[in-house]
Amino acid sequence: MSFNNVELPGFLVADLYKRHLVEDFSATPKVTKPSEPAPIIDKPIQFLGKNLKQFVILVCYSNEVHLPESQLEFLGNILKACQLNLGDVAIVNCHSQTVSFNNIGLLQPKCIITFGEDPQIGNDFKTSTSFEISNKNGVNIINAPKLELLNQNTPDGKVLKGRLWNSLKLLLNI
Numbered sequence: 001m002s003f004n005n006v007e008l009p010g011f012l013v014a015d016l017y018k019r020h021l022v023e024d025f026s027a028t029p030k031v032t033k034p035s036e037p038a039p040i041i042d043k044p045i046q047f048l049g050k051n052l053k054q055f056v057i058l059v060c061y062s063n064e065v066h067l068p069e070s071q072l073e074f075l076g077n078i079l080k081a082c083q084l085n086l087g088d089v090a091i092v093n094c095h096s097q098t099v100s101f102n103n104i105g106l107l108q109p110k111c112i113i114t115f116g117e118d119p120q121i122g123n124d125f126k127t128s129t130s131f132e133i134s135n136k137n138g139v140n141i142i143n144a145p146k147l148e149l150l151n152q153n154t155p156d157g158k159v160l161k162g163r164l165w166n167s168l169k170l171l172l173n174i
Contacts, residue, residue, distance in 0.1 A: 014063050015156075016139055017064055019020040020117065031044045043097070044106060045090075045092055045097060045099065045103060045104060045106060045107060046092070046093075046097060046133065047066075047090040047091055047092045047098075047107070048065075048066040048067075048084070048086065048090070048091040049086045049087060049088070049089045049090045049091055050087040050088070050090075051088075051089065051090035051107055052087050052088050053084065053088040053089070053110070053153065054090075054108050054110040054111070055084065055088055055089040055090070055109070055111045055113075056089070056090045056092060056104065056107055056111070056112045056113075057075070057089055057090070057091045057112075057113050057114075058092050058094055058112060058113070058114040058115065058121050059071075059092070059093055059094065059114075059115050059116065059147065060093065060094045060095045060101060060116055060118035060121055060127060061090065061093055061095055062095050063092065064171065065093065066091050066093050067093065067147070069146040070151070071148065071151065072091075073149070074147055074151040075091070075147060076148065078164070078168075081165070081168075082168055082172055082174060083174070085174075090107050090109075092104070092107075095118075096122045097123075097124065099121065099125075100124045101124045101136070101139075102136055107137050110139065110140065111139065111141075111142075111171060111172075112125055112139055112140070112141045112142075113142045113143075113144060114126075114141070114142070114143045114144065115144050115145070115146055115147050115150075116145065116146040116147075117143075118143075119145075124136070125143070125144060127141055127142070127143045127145075130141070130143050130144060130145060130163070131144060131164060131166070131167045132164045132167075133167060133170060133171055142164075142167050142168075142171060144160075144164050144167075145160055150164060
């Protein structure tokens with residue numbers, strides 16, 4: 001008798017191949033895995049503009065998707081004076097999303113301007129004084145007061161606008 005011609009009884013074949021041919025769920029004990037927290041997936045940063053010149057503007061408004069219309073108009077005038085437009089920048093509202101150097105890197109910023117001292121903007125972007133140009137991780141950063149303070153026709157508002165303009169001239173070589 002050769003090995004190729006061995007005949008096995010049906011019950012033995014069923015025992016040998018019971019998990020490969022037919023799966024019997026009643027005999028298999030159920031194993032439950034301990035629940036693991038869902039992996040944290042960083043959502044991409046939401047922004048207004050096209051970021052064509054890697055110029056990121058950080059603001060913080062709780063009741064707006066990006067920023068109020070009046071502040072957007074004022075910011076548009078500032079950009080126009082700098083020979084930029086909304087297509088050149090990325091306006092990021094930090095209120096509804098966490099922004100740090102880790103996740104903002106996808107925007108590949110060359111320059112970042114923060115408007116306001118809001119804690120949600122984060123310490124990654126803080127400089128020692130307002131309107132001072134500092135460089136962190138190869139990115140030029142300017143901190144400025146909230147747009148509402150700059151967008152006033154008062155002597156203080158004019159002084160703040162002048163300081164911002166001087167910083168932007170240095171930053172952009174205007």
